Every structure is written in C-alpha cells, then in structure tokens.
Amino acid sequence: MIGLYPGSFDPITNGHLNIIERSTKIVSKLIIGVLDNCDKKSFFPLADRVAMIRESTKHLKNISIITFDGLLVDCAKINKADIIIRGLRNLSDLHFETQLDVINKKLDNTIEIIYLISCDKYLHLSSSIVKEIALKKGDISKFVPEAVVERFRRRDIFKKTSSIFNT
Ligand code: ADP
Numbered sequence: 001m002i003g004l005y006p007g008s009f010d011p012i013t014n015g016h017l018n019i020i021e022r023s024t025k026i027v028s029k030l031i032i033g034v035l036d037n038c039d040k041k042s043f044f045p046l047a048d049r050v051a052m053i054r055e056s057t058k059h060l061k062n063i064s065i066i067t068f069d070g071l072l073v074d075c076a077k078i079n080k081a082d083i084i085i086r087g088l089r090n091l092s093d094l095h096f097e098t099q100l101d102v103i104n105k106k107l108d109n110t111i112e113i114i115y116l117i118s119c120d121k122y123l124h125l126s127s128s129i130v131k132e133i134a135l136k137k138g139d140i141s142k143f144v145p146e147a148v149v150e151r152f153r154r155r156d157i158f159k160k161t162s163s164i165f166n167t
Helices: 014-023 046-056 072-078 091-107 127-135 146-166
Strands: 002-007 029-035 063-068 083-088 112-117
Touching: 002 014, 002 072, 014 029, 014 083, 014 112, 029 046, 046 063, 046 146, 063 072, 072 091, 083 091, 091 112
Parallel strands: 002 029, 002 083, 029 063, 083 112
Antiparallel strands: none
C-alpha cells in the first residue's frame, strides 16, 4: 500500500516527523508531498523545505519526497497512492480536515484519507510556533530536527552578514 502525506512543511517539525515515522509502519511506501502553494507565502523556499525533510528522514526506508501544486486527489492519483495520511492535533484541525475530507471525497471517492492523532508531546507543536520562537531567538532544538535548526542558523548568519554589507 502506498501512502501520501501532504503538507506545507514550512518547516518540518518533530510532530510531522512522528507522523512520518508512524506512517512508515502502516504503508509499504510513503510519499511526502510538499505543497508548492503560490497563494500561501512560505517562510522557507520550496527547495529548502524539501531538503530539510530529506535530511530529517535519512534514517527511514521506503520514503520519497515530491512537490505538488494542484489538487491533492490528482497528486494522489498521479503518484498511485492508495491512501492519504493527515495528522490531527485538536478540534480546529478536526474541523478543517472534516471540510477537506468531504470536498476531496466529492472530487474523488476512490481515495481514502486516514488520520493519525498526534502524540501528546507534539499536540501543541506547529510550524508557525517554531518560526515565532526562532524569530525571537528562542531555542527550537527540542521541537525540530537538526536540519531545521541548522537552516535557521544559516538564515541568521546570512542576515547578519548582509546587514554588515549594507551599512
Ligand atoms: P498544511 O498546510 O496542510 O496544514 P502542515 O505542514 O501544517 O500543512 O501539516 C501537514 C499535516 O501534518 C497536517 O495534517 C497537520 O495537521 C499535520 N501536523 C502538523 N503538525 C503536527 C503535529 N505536531 N502533530 C501531528 N500532526 C501534525
């Protein structure tokens, strides 16, 4: 069985990684679909988001990473996914996912979507919270894989270097 785990992953967090690791025990092949959404301004460029996922999932087998910008059901069909996997943290995720589920089933009712409830230690973790902590110079190493910590560090150094050149 092939599973597709879609998201923005801006950036990948330990919560995402937990869903990925658990999914690999359910499906024989997991495709991580990184959304290239022009309407939603992302903090990290698509290539960086993909690279961080690649570096953070090196220890896992039977994983591939793709990017997509069309309909989720089309992406699943093109990549021959049997199921779509989503994570659920709280009632607002459930509310949003219920809407998405109904719409996706109307578009294509041959693809099943399954939901993995977040582990308690990641229930309050989101990419937005990580970005907020990092931008306020807080320690994000408990919340994200090392590859993400490294990317934030590089952005910081780049910002400092360019501000030196600009003065
Ligand atoms: P999207 O833009 O689709 O919400 P995200 O990258 O924010 O993309 O999330 C991708 C998927 O991972 C979603 O199903 C989301 O609910 C889930 N997810 C995000 N953070 C966590 C977490 N801490 N624990 C479990 N699932 C999560």
